Amino acid sequence: DIQMTQSPSSLSASVGDRVTITCRASQNINTYLNWYQQKPGKAPNVLIHAASSLQGGVPSRFSGSGSGTDFTLSISSLQAEDFATYYCQQGYITPYTFGGGTTVEIK
Amino acid sequence: QVQLVQSGAEVKKPGASVKVSCKASGYTFTRYYLHWVRQAPGQGLEWMGRINPSGGVTTYAQNLQGRVTMTRDTSTNTVYMELSSLRSDDTAVYYCARYYGAFFDFWGQGTLVAVSS
Numbered sequence: 001d002i003q004m005t006q007s008p009s010s011l012s013a014s015v016g017d018r019v020t021i022t023c024r025a026s027q028n029i030n031t032y033l034n035w036y037q038q039k040p041g042k043a044p045n046v047l048i049h050a051a052s053s054l055q056g057g058v059p060s061r062f063s064g065s066g067s068g069t070d071f072t073l074s075i076s077s078l079q080a081e082d083f084a085t086y087y088c089q090q091g092y093i094t095p096y097t098f099g100g101g102t103t104v105e106i107k
Numbered sequence: 108q109v110q111l112v113q114s115g116a117e118v119k120k121p122g123a124s125v126k127v128s129c130k131a132s133g134y135t136f137t138r139y140y141l142h143w144v145r146q147a148p149g150q151g152l153e154w155m156g157r158i159n160p161s162g163g164v165t166t167y168a169q170n171l172q173g174r175v176t177m178t179r180d181t182s183t184n185t186v187y188m189e190l191s192s193l194r195s196d197d198t199a200v201y202y203c204a205r206y207y208g209a210f211f212d213f214w215g216q217g218t219l220v221a222v223s224s
Contacts, residue, residue: 001169034210036152043202043214044152050209087152091209095168096142098152 006099023088032092111215129203
């Protein structure tokens with residue numbers, strides 16, 4: 001199975017900060033990497049697919065980059081509604097594994 | 108609009124089975140795989156498996172092989188996930204999700220399954 005390692009597992013930030021989350025795959029997954037946001041009690045919601053494609057309706061302050069094994073999710077200017085947990089997920093091969101999650105908290 | 112509506116919460120005893128449903132609407136049911144993902148309390152997301160609603164072919168996570176069964180009913184546009192020999196560590200919220208290309212684009216609201224004696 002492909003292991004997905006996210007870092008950090010949590011971070012504290014203020015509104016307006018730039019935030020970067022990284023995700024590393026245990027083997028080459030090309031650009032089959034997706035990012036999801038999850039708020040408490042809700043299902044995850046896709047932000048970025050294919051490593052860098054912004055899902056429709058997602059604010060442009062979210063961006064993704066990377067290929068192969070190393071990927072990043074960036075939030076250019078953190079907003080109050082962005083405090084949540086973020087997961088990466090590889091769609092290269094089953095089992096479609098997720099990273100452990102990064103919780104973004106208010107500083 | 109695409110909707111995935113899941114059945115309600117369940118409380119089960121260890122060793123029992125549970126069957127969760129996910130009714131799809133707003134798109135051609137047989138066109139996209141449906142997957143099941145679970146999340147234990149305070150934990151991350153775990154992929155459980157998928158079903159092709161067109162032919163019913165399934166793929167399961169290796170750690171659940173032998174305990175999980177996914178089926179579909181094309182007459183009602185519903186997929187089912189049955190998990191047997193329940194243990195306390197199966198306590199989780201279970202989600203169905205549609206796979207669009209290579210990502211999950213729509214999710215059900217989640218179904219809490221609590222396993223307790």
